[in-house]
Amino acid sequence: MVKPIRKAILPVAGLGTRFLPATKAVPKEMLTVVDRPVVQHVVDEARAAGIEHIVFVTGRNKGVIEDHFDRQYELEDTLQERGKTHMLKMLREETMGPGATSFTRQQLPLGLGHAVWCARDIIGNEPFALLLPDMLHKPTNGKGCLGQMAEAYRRTGGGNHLAVYEVPHEQTDQYGIVGLGDEMADGVHKIARMVEKPNKDVAPSNLAISGRYILQPEIFDLLATQERGAGNEIQLTDSMLKLAQTQDFYSVTFDGAIYDCGSKLGFLMANVAYALDNPEISGSFRPELDALLAKS
Template sequence: MNKPIRKAVFPVAGLGTRFLPATKAMPKEMLTVVDRPVIQHVVDEARAAGIEHLVFVTGRNKVVIEDHFDNQFELERTLQERGKTKELEALLRDLPGPGQTSFTRQQNPLGLGHAVWCAREILGNEPFALLLPDMLHHAPVPCLRGMIEAYNETGGNIVGVYQVPQDQTHQYGIVDVEDPSAKVSPIRAMVEKPPRGTAPSDLAISGRYILQPEIFDILAKQEHGAGGEIQLTDAMITLAKTQEFSAYRFDGDIYDCGSKIGFLAANVAYALAREDLAGDFRAALSKLLDR
């Protein structure tokens, strides 16, 4: 029987330089898509998939993320005194329970693989989910929920993928699978940012993973790769020599909130999906576009 996926890792140590000056004093993960921080949307996805423990790999100037997932007694008391019951209930509903969050530091910016390795003592000897906060997955069925369902059937390691234009494959980690049309298919090869024209497929890694704990032993010895960083994809390629990897194809919409266009598009898409906002927002957009 496969060990259950109880814990999820969120690497949130990045500087967010592409959003300066907005991120000079505020973490990029706290930028809002409509009225929820980007990191809250990703945590929502994890909790909807049944994740019990949230592990944040942070860096300097990220304390506000820890505060966001804690009680704000003054705010809660003020809302209660002013009769704002709906707002108070929403805050408490989003709040993880006692002991359900952990925070650890990545002191040096040595890449995604290093960030995952920094969480090893908290994760222990059990499989875990990894969600990149920059990548918002928008669909009726949360991406991680579908991946965990697939994991419960196949075991091993699962990598979320999505289709990208062929002329953009050099910008992503790309996987080659046995059946490109299948929802879940064994992975035959993985390559990080292949040179133009050499990608084995058009299926890019989407920023969602389920990984076995043996990845930590590999990351501990992993040589620095592209950009002088410890690359997670390199470690996964090594692990794939001894363990099964499968791709889970996500067919919803993905917004890269690490880019300005992706972030703006996410705000539009999430606003249009809200019953309380869609009508008025659509009218406002139409007015702007008609100028």
């Protein structure tokens, strides 16, 4: 029987220097896309996919993230007194229960692989999801990216799964790129190759890893002994390449749009896309946007 994916890791220790001075005192993960912090969008995706426990790998000055996912009794009491029951209901539904979140420190900036390794004792000996909070995945059909991956995980009988999407060929040197093998199901292929940031002339495809992973726990032992790679950091891809020698890796082509909220352009595009899809404001936002573009 395939072990279910119950736990997820969210690495949130980055400094967010590309958004200074906004991130001098506010974590980049707490910058809002419309009315929700970026990290809340990602947590929503994880919970919709059936994740029961989320492990946040944090750093210094990230305490506000922990506060955000805690209950705020004073706020709840105020909303109750003012009769704002709809808003109160929303907050309570989005608050994860006792013991459903864990926070562990990545005390040194040693890369994504190191951040994942920091969560090893909390995850234990079970498969887990990894979601990079900078990358917002807005689905086309209503099912989130991790939900699509969880379905593929069950259909293939387990293994390791990476969400992928097409990027321009001239930009392959900015991403982890996969080469595909046999198709296992609709949109799901075995991965034949994984290459970190290859030049377009040697890239096996233009399919980039999009920041969503389902990984088996054996990755932790490999990360524990992984030497530093690109950028003098412990690279997750290096350990995945070793794991791929003994375990299957699959690609899941995400059906939707992806916004890199670690960049200013991606963050702004995400705000526009989510605002246009928000029933509360889209009706008034669209003509204002059209008018602004007409003036430019």
